[in-house]
Amino acid sequence: MQTDIGAAQRPGLVMRLKKRARLSSLKYLAILRVSILNNLAYIMEVFFRALLLVILVFVLTQLWKTTFTLRGTRVLSGFSIADMIWYLVAAETIALSLPALTRRIDQEVRSGQLAYLLGRPASYVLYNYAHYLGERLVRLLMNALIGSLLALVMAGVPHFTWQGLLAWPLVAFLALSIDFVMHFSIGLLAFWSEETQSFSLIFSRLTLVLGGVLAPLEIFPQPLRSIAQALPFSAILYGPARTLVHFEAARLGALLVQQCATLLVGIMIMLAIYHAAVRRVNINGG
Template identity: 85%
Template sequence: MKIYSEGGPAWGIIERLVRRFHLSTLKYLAVLRVSILNNLAYMMEVFFRALLLIVLVFVLTQLWKTTFALRGTSTLSGFSITDMIWYLVAGEAIAMSLPALTRRIDQEVRSGQLAYLLGRPSSYILYNYAHYLGERLVRLLMNALIGIVLALIMAGPPHFTWQGILAWPLVAFLALSIDFVMHFGIGLLAFWSEETQSFSLIFSRLTLVLGGVLAPLEILPQPLRSIAQALPFSAILYGPSRTLVHFEMAHFAGLLMQQCATLGIGTIIMLSIYHAAVRRVNINGG
């Protein structure tokens, strides 16, 4: 049919849409690149922040070694002490890579700078997402390098499977995206609350406790285990860490569905808060 032929009206619309998408992608990739370079410029600061990972993993490792010794067992809920140490490193590397996103959004809202940022020829959400990814990827890489060295010293080589290694980047990326959606939405609450750090603190603590960063959720007693596994916090820390250490196809498929559902619902809630906030800016005249 003529409408689908090259040079027809439909082809021209598709071509323009593809070109616009390409230019938009390049724009946010440039933001991502600048964010990475900015954080690499302060690599020593990132490095010294990552050193806290050594303290946390060392303390938790001693606690779990004592627990294994007191129980007189080599495995606990399917995890050996080597698996447990590598699990702790994977979980802490993600948890400690979170930048101060909520604080930055909070300050932009309360200072009124948001009204000027909304006038940029770019999406405020996607701009912050690209900036957030650049900052977090640098921190995550530094945490991972320090954690790997620490785990090799304390536990020896891991027992990872090639499936777990290949699957981990995908589930880790989805986990970082979920974290962004949650914290970005919390930051926007500054339109209605003078201080959002209390909300951010509550969310981060719930993520640490119920997200499985201190121990795999299999260790928790019932019914707390089932509740924690059903909550979105487990999709951020527990899921990616367990996928890397103990890969199981059924668990991986379930985790992907949980992460996609959590990201979808979280995005809808975040966009609702964002549009309500933008209307509030417009009503007040910027």
């Protein structure tokens, strides 16, 4: 009899869990939608921020054109000047779309607002992730639009493969998620440090230099190239940009493994910091 009752209760439990998961998903999708709409309301600000990409890509392009001319070559480490321009646009599109996540988390922690936000009927981490994605997607699309127009003028039509075009959204999404985990963790360090912007600055500079935003990692001399490719920074910028410009199935598989491993380790570190921070709030009475 007890077995029959347990078997009868299982479908009901499964249905309740599915309903709860569906409602939870709809809640965070609503937060994502609101974040997108809020950023679209200030689309001109997003547009003028994106113009920085034009300046950076133009300056870097002139430097690389000079390098190609001085070396007397049309191809450098497998990249033509047109490939290099499209690579720079792809990398800068991701790099310049980062919102001020660390500063916002830092301010919420230091002002004590975090104690009130934890009382919301939503995960503080997932709430910030949905809000971050909405803000970053708007910036990413604006950067991609402006960067593509610039690259078309300077380098002409790109020779992307359909595999690269299909793979890029996936690897770019994983790169944005890794970036969120890293910067969210840095913001939570405000519980133990009076100022976290120095940590954020160090991480962002390491990402720009070792992540391959100034040049593909193939250009780097050994052993710096191997070190940079093994570090998680390359999974944020270099990997997605190279996948779009020079797609290789073997490299895509290695990149996905690197991104998933980096994301998993990053989530574990972030949750450890987060739970330690929440305990600190509870001990201090909010």
